[in-house]
Amino acid sequence: MSLHIGDTAPDFTTDSTVGEISLHDWAGDSWVFFFSHPADFTPVCTTEMGATAALADEFARRNVKPLGLSTDTADEHRAWIADVNETQGVDLQFPIVDDADMKIAQAYDMIHPGQSETAAARSVFIIDPSKTIRLIMTYPMSVGRNFDEILRVIDSLQLADRKGVVTPANWLPGGEVIIPPSMSDEDAKAKFPQGFKTIKPYLRTTLVD
Template structure:
């Protein structure tokens, strides 16, 4: 593979690639979402069954995301007219209105910038990629799914809740964490801090493993 065809993938905790594109809700850019969380997600194609189930699930959870100061933005390498026809079809056949924009990306500009096209899966379709971008425009999480399997929207809600909790309280969260569960206190960074950790009032198993409730 020549240097010119190597795809540069975005990286966590760095600025998300800027974009400006036509969508089903008019022109949108990354800058439009400053001050809010953004979940940017790609799908292989319009009028496909797995993608249809995902879009309906995102639509039904849109108010939950909005209450968490998070907007949704879809993308596929399809035309604007295909997007419009598909969303109208979903409303007609399934009774679900898609309330968020979908990017037209015929030239694959946004898909390429975000590493959504994987030649091993398809040269002209985006894989099921999901990107969490924070209110400062920083890429905080990336999740990739295979073409054959739909994403879990409840897991994305849980992950966003966990990241927002970590940001607000300077803590980490354990496997499967949900609101109300204990959080992980960052481990001490010096020998002196490690020696006094057991006396700091946390639920301490050992110097490196302490939890607390919020």
């Protein structure tokens, strides 16, 4: 069964590089960047794990917990982390879960037979503190993820939750945002006393902190 944005992220309990974890309990009141990779001891995956570890402070600042997965064992993950740290110049601390039986990958529709029958594609799930899936992205095995985009999406989702706005194409933090068409001009004036621009009745922009 495929998962969709707005679904509750399936819970699971499994071994990991930091011991047994249950997703929902482990996540607590944090957001989760849950991402899969095809296999340990492979080149693109090694760079992605290094990139995630290097961004530890950026994820923490956003109250986001990274969580990795491949269809390898926790022991294999632990051995691989030494290579990640050595080659990428990082200290990887976030958990990588054991999914040797592929149950989690199958629950999250990470197995794409056109790519592999046993290895997970490069899937991304952004899960909010209510355990709701807010974003799903899948990359082919040959393409490493863009972590600037992952952080940008998290910033956009969190800003939308705080301010009740949406973000335009190529938005970056600090840029103009869009007032949803469902909000009346009267409500917009009250909510955004700094003012807003009306380009079309359905397209109004403003700046928010």
